[in-house]
Amino acid sequence: MARHTRKARLPQEPVEAEITGLSHEGRGIAHVGAETVFVDGALAGERVRFRYTRRRRGIGEGQVVEVLQASPDRVEPACSHFGTCGGCSMQHLPPEAQITFKQDVLAEQFARIGRVEPEQWLAPLTSDVWGYRRKARLAVKMVPKKGGVLVGFRERYSPYVAQLDSCAVLDPRVGERLADLAALIESLSIPRQIPQIEVALGDDEAAALVFRNLAPLSASDRDALTRFGQEHGFQIYEQPGNEQTVKPVWPEAPRLSYSLSEHEVEVEFLPTDFTQVNAGINRKMVNRALELLHLTGQERVLDLFCGLGNFTLPMARRAARVVGVEGEAGLVERARQNAVRNGIGNCEFHVADLSQDVAGLPWLRQSYDRVLLDPPRSGALAMIAPVARLGAERIVYVSCGPATLARDAGLLVNEFGYKLRAAGVMDMFPHTAHVESIALFER
Numbered sequence: 001m002a003r004h005t006r007k008a009r010l011p012q013e014p015v016e017a018e019i020t021g022l023s024h025e026g027r028g029i030a031h032v033g034a035e036t037v038f039v040d041g042a043l044a045g046e047r048v049r050f051r052y053t054r055r056r057r058g059i060g061e062g063q064v065v066e067v068l069q070a071s072p073d074r075v076e077p078a079c080s081h082f083g084t085c086g087g088c089s090m091q092h093l094p095p096e097a098q099i100t101f102k103q104d105v106l107a108e109q110f111a112r113i114g115r116v117e118p119e120q121w122l123a124p125l126t127s128d129v130w131g132y133r134r135k136a137r138l139a140v141k142m143v144p145k146k147g148g149v150l151v152g153f154r155e156r157y158s159p160y161v162a163q164l165d166s167c168a169v170l171d172p173r174v175g176e177r178l179a180d181l182a183a184l185i186e187s188l189s190i191p192r193q194i195p196q197i198e199v200a201l202g203d204d205e206a207a208a209l210v211f212r213n214l215a216p217l218s219a220s221d222r223d224a225l226t227r228f229g230q231e232h233g234f235q236i237y238e239q240p241g242n243e244q245t246v247k248p249v250w251p252e253a254p255r256l257s258y259s260l261s262e263h264e265v266e267v268e269f270l271p272t273d274f275t276q277v278n279a280g281i282n283r284k285m286v287n288r289a290l291e292l293l294h295l296t297g298q299e300r301v302l303d304l305f306c307g308l309g310n311f312t313l314p315m316a317r318r319a320a321r322v323v324g325v326e327g328e329a330g331l332v333e334r335a336r337q338n339a340v341r342n343g344i345g346n347c348e349f350h351v352a353d354l355s356q357d358v359a360g361l362p363w364l365r366q367s368y369d370r371v372l373l374d375p376p377r378s379g380a381l382a383m384i385a386p387v388a389r390l391g392a393e394r395i396v397y398v399s400c401g402p403a404t405l406a407r408d409a410g411l412l413v414n415e416f417g418y419k420l421r422a423a424g425v426m427d428m429f430p431h432t433a434h435v436e437s438i439a440l441f442e443r
Contacts, residue, residue, distance in 0.1 A: 014049040014065050024105050024402075026090045026433035028064075035060050040156065041083060043071040043093060053157070073097045078130070079168045086156035088169055088431035095430060099124045102425045102435045109402040110423070114410030118439070122424025125288060125438075127280030129430035133170045134201040135277045138178075140185060142192045149182040149191055169431060173207045174199050177232060181209075184228050190215045198239075200271035202256040203279075208271035210237040210246055217249075226250040235271070243272045260286055263314035267338050273331060274307055278428045285398065285426055285438065286314050289372060292396045292422070292440040295319045299369040302390070304354055304383055309335035311372055311398075312347055319370070322347040323363050327354055355382050364390075373397045379404025381411075388416035395441040400428075402435045412441050419443075 017030035019042045028042025030050070039050045041064035050062035067074070077083070077091035090098055103124065110116050141150050141161040152164035167175040185191050190213065198210035211225065217238060226249060229236040235254035239246045248254050257268045258279060263286070269275055276282035289311055293301070295318040303312045306324030308331055316322045316339070324347060326332050332349045339347055350363050354375070358364055364386060371392045373380045377400050380387075387395065388411075395418065399405035412418040423439040 010052040010055060014051050015062070016047070016049050016068070019044055019046045019048060022101060024433065024435075026093075026101065027061075030062075032060065034058060037062050039064060040089065041092065042067075043074055045071045046074070081162060081164055081167075084155055085153050085162040085164060085167075086158070087153035087162075087167065088429075089156065090433060091431045095126070095129045095427075098430065099126065099425065099427060101433075102427070105433075105435050106402045106405075106423065106425055106437050109406040110409060110420075113403055113406035114408075114413070116406070116409050116413045116420050118420050118423040120422040122288070122422050122438070124424055125281055125284045125426040127278060127284065127427070129427075130168050131170065131172050131175060132278045132280065132430065133175075134199075134279055135275060136170060136174070136199040138181075138197045138199060140194050140196055142186075149186040151178050151182045151185065151197065170199070171201050171207075173201060173205075173233070174209075180228075180232065184224065185211075187224055188221045189218045190221065198271060200256060200269070200273075200275070202269070203258045205233055206235065206254075206256050207233060208235040208237060208254065208256055210239050210271050211249075212239045214240075216240070222249055237271055239272075246270070246272055258282075260310075260314055262287065263290075263317050265313045265317070265338075265342055265344075267308050267310060267313070268341065269308055269334065270330075273334065276310065276428070281426055281428045281436075282310070285428075286311060288426075288438060289396050289398060290314060290318060292438070293370045293372065293394055295370070300367060301370040301372065302363075302366075302368040302387075302392070303372045303374075304380065304387070305374045305376070306335060306349065307331050307374070309338050309347075309349070311374060312349070313338060313342055313344055315372070316344045316347040320346065323366070323368075324349045325352050325354065325363060326350075327352060354380070357382070359386060368392050369394075371395045375399070375404075377401035377404065379408050381408060384408050384411045385416070388412060388418070391443065393443050397439045397441065399437045399439070400434070402437060405437060405439060409439060409441070417443070 019028035021029045028039040030037045037060035039062045047069040049066040054061040139161045150161040155162045193215040196212045200208045225236045229250045236249040299319045301319045301322045303324040306312045306326045312324040329351045332351045335349045418441040421440045426436045428436040
């Protein structure tokens with residue numbers, strides 16, 4: 001006979017508790033009896049009343065309803081949608097305290113998972129904390145009870161689209177146009193068949209919107225989208241199927257790019273390509289990576305998870321030779337085109353799945369003085385041993401996942417004899433708990 005476990009009933013009245021710390025997700029940690037509760041909107045050192053939102057096997061989740069004793073760090077969130085929208089969750093903590101939190105998370109992960117500690121902590125990389133976001137996927141939903149079409153991010157821990165009129169972390173070119181976008185979609189013949197808008201912004205006012213359309217656009221729809229693009233300065237695309245179906249509505253030949261002017265590099269990209277969310281941090285990140293690699297013009301460099309050549313092309317300006325490797329063939333082709341467009345001839349690009357065994361591939365049988373790793377959140381586990389065997393003097397690791405960086409750092413240090421010389425955080429996503437970091441390993 002199947003056994004059914006009953007969900008723990010949630011207390012109806014708010015519960016009072018002391019907040020003893022912050023979780024890696026930026027939620028307050030409270031202990032109620034034998035239960036650990038993660039409380040949204042609470043800060044370490046506070047006394048709060050919270051309402052349970054979930055309980056399971058000794059772990060609870062909750063939401064602050066009243067702050068009885070506030071942390072001296074607490075500030076008033078700047079966004080009126082804070083607490084409802086799931087786009088960012090740490091606006092009640094000032095930016096400098098957010099940085100401290102992220103540094104603490106990285107240090108704890110290094111110690112607990114990797115059993116390593118950097119010899120030097122790098123100064124954090126920071127930039128604008130508002131209007132910074134150049135890449136986003138906006139949800140769209142027709143909800144007549146809430147006035148019509150909603151455009152924005154999902155509600156926190158909910159599948160519902162938050163009711164937003166603006167977004168302070170999105171680049172203002174889009175963040176101040178959410179109501180206009182909602183009105184546009186409502187005017188189309190298929191407002192219920194547009195579930196999302198992908199946002200991709202470049203430099204020089206280049207801004208693309210990709211409308212996912214589950215039904216064909218009519219001639220009047222195309223006219224409306226074109227007029228919107230012309231009026232507000234957007235490149236308009238449609239996407240009737242997967243990413244391969246994305247095509248421009250207006251203009252006929254749109255162009256997106258961003259500049260790394262200190263390195264005389266311009267990177268062209270498609271609106272669905274991976275690019276860094278935060279242009280200001282990206283420029284500083286590339287500069288720091290090159291400083292840590294200490295290129296003199298004589299080195300051969302291997303750039304793994306190279307994407308469009310964001311690091312490859314600037315490195316090629318300062319090294320003898322750079323080899324970039326990426327798993328997505330489309331990105332590799334555009335990286336090659338970017339090299340040609342920038343007049344860079346001392347680099348080459350290869351397609352390879354870096355989560356698999358690549359030991360037999362020719363580019364890995366070459367010698368390298370430096371290696372740069374910029375993997376996804378899952379880290380670079382499959383590449384750690386092959387990279388270590390190359391014997392490169394320096395390895396720079398750019399990370400968007402502190403736990404996987406810590407794991408891989410532990411392998412490089414404790415199994416392959418590298419030293420973790422330096423590490424630091426980069427505030428790629430202000431007002432969120434996302435921790436981006438960079439680390440230098442030396443042989």
